[in-house]
Amino acid sequence: MASHRKPRQRPLSGGPVRTTAATLALAGAATATAFEGTSQADPRPTPAQVKSEVDRLYQEAEAATEQYNGAKEQADEAERALTGLREETARRTDQLNTARSALGTLAASQYRSGSLGTAVQLALASDPQEYLSQAAFIARAGDRNAAGITTVRRRLDEVGKLREQASGRLADLRSRQQELASHKAVIEEKLTTAKNMLARLTAEERAAYEAGSPGGSATTPAGSAGSAASEGSTPPPPSDGSRAARAVAFAYSAIGKPYVWGATGPGSFDCSGLTQAAWRSAGVSLPRTTYTQINAGRRVSRDQLAPGDLVFFYSGVTHVGLYIGNGQMIHAPRPGSTVRLAPIDSMPWAGASRPA
Numbered sequence: 001m002a003s004h005r006k007p008r009q010r011p012l013s014g015g016p017v018r019t020t021a022a023t024l025a026l027a028g029a030a031t032a033t034a035f036e037g038t039s040q041a042d043p044r045p046t047p048a049q050v051k052s053e054v055d056r057l058y059q060e061a062e063a064a065t066e067q068y069n070g071a072k073e074q075a076d077e078a079e080r081a082l083t084g085l086r087e088e089t090a091r092r093t094d095q096l097n098t099a100r101s102a103l104g105t106l107a108a109s110q111y112r113s114g115s116l117g118t119a120v121q122l123a124l125a126s127d128p129q130e131y132l133s134q135a136a137f138i139a140r141a142g143d144r145n146a147a148g149i150t151t152v153r154r155r156l157d158e159v160g161k162l163r164e165q166a167s168g169r170l171a172d173l174r175s176r177q178q179e180l181a182s183h184k185a186v187i188e189e190k191l192t193t194a195k196n197m198l199a200r201l202t203a204e205e206r207a208a209y210e211a212g213s214p215g216g217s218a219t220t221p222a223g224s225a226g227s228a229a230s231e232g233s234t235p236p237p238p239s240d241g242s243r244a245a246r247a248v249a250f251a252y253s254a255i256g257k258p259y260v261w262g263a264t265g266p267g268s269f270d271c272s273g274l275t276q277a278a279w280r281s282a283g284v285s286l287p288r289t290t291y292t293q294i295n296a297g298r299r300v301s302r303d304q305l306a307p308g309d310l311v312f313f314y315s316g317v318t319h320v321g322l323y324i325g326n327g328q329m330i331h332a333p334r335p336g337s338t339v340r341l342a343p344i345d346s347m348p349w350a351g352a353s354r355p356a
Contacts, residue, residue: 044200045197045200047201047205047208047209050197050198050200050201050205050209051209051212051213053194053197054194054197054198054209054213055213055214057190057191057193057194057197058190058191058194058213058334058335059314059318059319060186060190061186061187061190061191061194061261061334061335062261062270062271062318062319062334063314063316063318064183064186064187064190065183065187065261065262065270066272066289066290066291066318067179067183067289068180068183068184068187068261068262069262069270069272069273069288069289070288070289070291070292071176071179071180071183072176072180072262072288073287073288073289074176075173075176075177075179075180078169078172078173078176079173081169082166082169082170082173085162085165085166085169086166088162089159089162089163089166092155092158092159092162093159095155096152096155096156096158096159099151099152099155187261191261191335194335195336210337213333213334213337214333214346214347234324234326234328234341235307235324235325235326235328237249237252237324238307242308242356243279243282243283243284243308243356244282244306244307244308244309244354244356245307245308246281246282246283247278247279247281247282247284247308247322247355248278248307248308248322248324248330250277250278250281250282251274251275251278251322251324251330251339252324252330254269254274254277254278254330254339255330255338255339255340255341256338256339256340257269257332257338257339258337258338258339259271259332259333259334259335259336259337259338259339260335261335264276264277264288265277269332269339270332271290271319271320271321271331271332271333272288272289272290272293272320273288273332274322274330274331274332274339275293275310275320275321275322276288276293278322279355282356284355284356286355290312290317290318290319290320291316291317291318293310293312293320293353294310294312294317294320294350294351294353295353296353296355297310297353297354297355297356298353298354299351299352299353299354300352300353300354301352302349302352305323305344305352306323306325306354307323307324307325308322308323308354308355308356309322309323309352309353309354310322310323310352310353310354310355311323311329311344311349311351311352312349312350312351312352312353313347313348313349313350314347314348314350315348315350317350317351319331319347321342321344323344323352324341327343327344327345328341328342328343328344329341329342329343329344330342
């Protein structure tokens with residue numbers, strides 16, 4: 001029976017058919033891998049694409065910074081109010097304890113002296129006139145007792161209301177602190193993304209970005225080496241002694257200091273921090289954010305601008321600079337930059353106001 005069995009087929013071990021098949025399989029795999037890699041690769045963006053995306057990220061980060069500044073201002077106010085309420089609660093609690101102590105002393109004195117009926121005491125008194133004097137004192141003591149109770153009740157009510165207000169302020173403070181954390185996370189995420197994108201550029205491309213970024217065309221005063229802001233057109237700081245002149249002089253003195261989001265000086269600034277500090281040096285108090293500063297003074301049209309005016313940009317009023325004349329401003333542009341001169345037409349116009 002063994003002679004009728006079908007001969008066992010031996011596998012091909014190196015013939016031309018197997019070699020060809022293996023070659024085709026490897027080629028196909030390599031081709032598939034190459035196409036897959038092409039479809040999934042992250043192509044290097046062009047400098048123009050990087051500029052557009054980084055500008056967008058910086059603008060969004062600045063909007064979040066102004067929201068952060070507003071939330072921080074409100075958080076600081078809530079914290080100050082809470083501290084004041086706690087201090088007032090402590091004072092009123094001391095007054096309550098004093099009133100309670102006085103009431104307790106009076107009650108204990110009356111208890112120790114005892115008290116008989118008025119008619120009986122008058123009948124037994126050896127000197128009715130003396131008794132009547134004592135009765136008047138007792139009546140007054142009763143009045144003092146009632147007044148003491150009223151005082152304690154009033155103090156209790158005051159302390160209760162203050163504690164309720166403090167509880168509300170504490171809840172408000174915690175809410176503001178959560179807002180701060182949220183805005184901070186957004187800012188840092190966008191700045192990190194922008195930084196990573198810029199890192200993909202060459203040194204020459206980064207330098208070109210710096211020169212061409214919004215509001216980033218100048219870093220030094222006119223007449224200094226490296227100034228690129230309309231050469232010969234940047235006016236000197238005014239010297240008339242007005243508040244506007246003092247604000248402009250402060251802004252000039254800040255040129256070259258770094259942009260740091262949330263900063264109000266003296267060593268670093270964000271955009272609204274710079275304008276606030278400039279006008280504070282002139283004795284004028286401005287609110288903290290761009291969207292409140294624009295309403296802090298009298299609105300002026302672009303053709304009526306004067307040195308010291310606040311100039312605002314973007315549709316959300318998310319950036320501000322200090323106008324110095326001849327179409328120029330001093331501003332803190334964005335992270336990674338410094339306070340600098342720039343033309344006001346380097347960013348989308350939103351409006352202007354005059355604080356003084």
